[in-house]
Amino acid sequence: MPSLLIVGATGTLGRQIARYALDQGMSVRCMVRSAKNSSFLKQWGAELVQGDLCRPETLAPALENVDAVIDAATTRPNDSRRLREVDWEGKVNLIQAMERAQVAKLVFLSILMAEKFPQVPLMEIKACTERFLAETKLNYTILKPCGFYQNLINEYALPILEEQTIWIGGETTPVAYMNTQDIAKFAVKATQIGGTERQTYAIAGPKAWLPRDIVRLCERQSGRTARTAKMPTGLLRFARNFALSFEWGWGFAERMAYADVSDSGMTFDNPMEATYATFGMNPEETDTLETYLREYFSRLLKRLKELEYKEPKVKSPF
Ligand SMILES: NC(=O)c1ccc[n+]([C@@H]2O[C@H](COP(=O)([O-])OP(=O)(O)OC[C@H]3O[C@@H](n4cnc5c(N)ncnc54)[C@H](OP(=O)(O)O)[C@@H]3O)[C@@H](O)[C@H]2O)c1
Numbered sequence: 001m002p003s004l005l006i007v008g009a010t011g012t013l014g015r016q017i018a019r020y021a022l023d024q025g026m027s028v029r030c031m032v033r034s035a036k037n038s039s040f041l042k043q044w045g046a047e048l049v050q051g052d053l054c055r056p057e058t059l060a061p062a063l064e065n066v067d068a069v070i071d072a073a074t075t076r077p078n079d080s081r082r083l084r085e086v087d088w089e090g091k092v093n094l095i096q097a098m099e100r101a102q103v104a105k106l107v108f109l110s111i112l113m114a115e116k117f118p119q120v121p122l123m124e125i126k127a128c129t130e131r132f133l134a135e136t137k138l139n140y141t142i143l144k145p146c147g148f149y150q151n152l153i154n155e156y157a158l159p160i161l162e163e164q165t166i167w168i169g170g171e172t173t174p175v176a177y178m179n180t181q182d183i184a185k186f187a188v189k190a191t192q193i194g195g196t197e198r199q200t201y202a203i204a205g206p207k208a209w210l211p212r213d214i215v216r217l218c219e220r221q222s223g224r225t226a227r228t229a230k231m232p233t234g235l236l237r238f239a240r241n242f243a244l245s246f247e248w249g250w251g252f253a254e255r256m257a258y259a260d261v262s263d264s265g266m267t268f269d270n271p272m273e274a275t276y277a278t279f280g281m282n283p284e285e286t287d288t289l290e291t292y293l294r295e296y297f298s299r300l301l302k303r304l305k306e307l308e309y310k311e312p313k314v315k316s317p318f
Contacts, residue, residue, distance in 0.1 A: 003026070003067050004027065006031070008072035009030035012180055017184040059093060083122060084121070087126075088125045098138060106133070106141075108141070113268065117261055146204055152293075164227070204272055209289060
């Protein structure tokens with residue numbers, strides 16, 4: 001089994017990659033920026049090494065005696081570092097450090113259809129990184145998920161429980177979200193099996209969902225009625241262009257650019273039969289959104305009951 005370095009292991013997907021790799025008996029090292037929010041990885045059995053994609057001198061020690069790297073890092077929305085610094089310059093630093101250290105295998109997390117949205121900064125950077133990788137001699141595998149079930153909690157599930165308005169955009173753009181626990185299996189298996197060298201795989205969940213269908217599903221699973229409002233994408237675009245005129249507004253504008261994606265009318269989905277076959281995985285074992293949300297709501301509502309929950313307002317347990 002290869003010895004694995006995970007970058008971004010404290011993140012939503014990265015922690016599931018660490019968990020699955022450790023469960024598989026792999027030797028796992030996680031490159032983390034701060035010991036404070038990563039102690040759980042040590043408790044799980046991973047080795048921690050301090051490092052930062054934007055500090056190239058920290059990368060060589062992290063790569064020592066490593067056979068494969070899974071890069072699940074990305075700029076945090078509240079980080080002082082800009083998107084370009086982490087997701088472009090930081091990733092170039094990592095790729096070059098891997099070449100120097102002769103660590104051949106990299107699993108890189110991109111986004112489905114990134115190349116179709118050059119006006120969206122993160123999508124453009126992902127597409128550029130894919131092209132950059134193609135020019136190296138690395139034995140890389142690119143995975144392109146559409147979206148994570150976990151992100152739907154803040155967007156849909158919690159507002160319903162907190163009786164807050166759910167802002168809906170993109171009624172024409174269905175997305176085949178997937179549980180990060182399942183995406184993690186593809187990432188780890190890409191380091192273990194042959195045939196994925198210098199290949200790119202779309203990673204789509206069992207079904208593509210429109211926002212209104214997710215709202216209905218949440219209503220059914222929670223037994224509550226949602227309050228929804230349509231997000232005016234024209235207004236979002238105006239706000240983005242306005243923010244771009246000021247340096248302080250760049251981070252905000254980068255995030256607002258997603259209005260172009262959620263209102264694109266494209267379908268974020270892909271046939272997955274060939275990918276499951278290549279990775280030796282069974283699609284029946286992939287979590288559905290129905291199961292994920294049912295478990296989420298039943299766990300949360302049970303906990304609220306135990307706390308003799310009376311008021312309608314709740315706080316996120318995550
Ligand atoms: N979210 C989605 O729906 C989605 C969809 C498709 C693809 N993806 C891709 O999947 C990957 C994982 O996304 P995610 O949502 O799980 O990310 P996330 O939860 O935001 O976590 C980001 C991770 O990157 C680390 N990081 C940030 N800046 C860093 C730096 N300068 N050096 C080293 N590590 C750094 C963070 O560490 P700290 O804990 O120190 O901040 C954290 O572990 C990303 O490549 C993302 O683009 C995401």
